[in-house]
Amino acid sequence: MLLVVGLGNPGSQYAHNRHNFGFMAADALVRRHGFSDYRMKFHGEIAEGTIGGTKVLVLKPMTYMNDSGRSVAAAVQFYKLAPEDVLVLHDELDLAPGKVRAKRSGGLAGHNGLRDIKAHIGPDFRRLRLGIGHPGNKALVQAYALRDFPKADAGWREKLLEAVAENFSLLVEGDDSGFMTKVAQATTPPKPKSPRGESEESDDTNGI
Numbered sequence: 001m002l003l004v005v006g007l008g009n010p011g012s013q014y015a016h017n018r019h020n021f022g023f024m025a026a027d028a029l030v031r032r033h034g035f036s037d038y039r040m041k042f043h044g045e046i047a048e049g050t051i052g053g054t055k056v057l058v059l060k061p062m063t064y065m066n067d068s069g070r071s072v073a074a075a076v077q078f079y080k081l082a083p084e085d086v087l088v089l090h091d092e093l094d095l096a097p098g099k100v101r102a103k104r105s106g107g108l109a110g111h112n113g114l115r116d117i118k119a120h121i122g123p124d125f126r127r128l129r130l131g132i133g134h135p136g137n138k139a140l141v142q143a144y145a146l147r148d149f150p151k152a153d154a155g156w157r158e159k160l161l162e163a164v165a166e167n168f169s170l171l172v173e174g175d176d177s178g179f180m181t182k183v184a185q186a187t188t189p190p191k192p193k194s195p196r197g198e199s200e201e202s203d204d205t206n207g208i
Contacts, residue, residue: 001056001057001079002051002056003076003085003086004056005026005058005068006022006089007091014146017145017146018147019145024161029056029168030058033056033168035047035049035058043062044061044075046075057075072088072117082124083124084124087128093132095130098187102171104176105124106123159186166182166186
């Protein structure tokens, strides 16, 4: 079984925050793969389903971000899972908006939700980093993360969530590289082709 944990803060006031990107990805998975309705358990909301023949439990801790580990640890202990059976979906300041990276253990990049999970189950859980970009000033990070995604971001955000959910079976199988390739292909616009018979290096600038 795979435990997929989406990170965020409970409450309607946080629902559209950048910091709730993990919750959004969890919800996209539940919708795309026809999981059960959420129910309360393990200090969070859980939904169950199957992806690629593997049983998957999606958990959204309702303990607030800084206390996420308590919810995760409760589920891990109940199902007797190893840290490697846990995949955490979370927002990532150090990735450009719309970029994703699958990662196994490693640093926490100052993310309080990840830090608390590590404190409860150790560092060896898997992560899916969902890029939200950086405001450019460390002093602005908290306000930036706890601000709603602007309307202008809706296009790339929804396309990314759809691609993550569509190709999630590759992550379930352990093919992190294949997953990232598929998501990149689905979210990166194709390069424009040169008109037939014209060179991309043409010096003709008429009309520019």
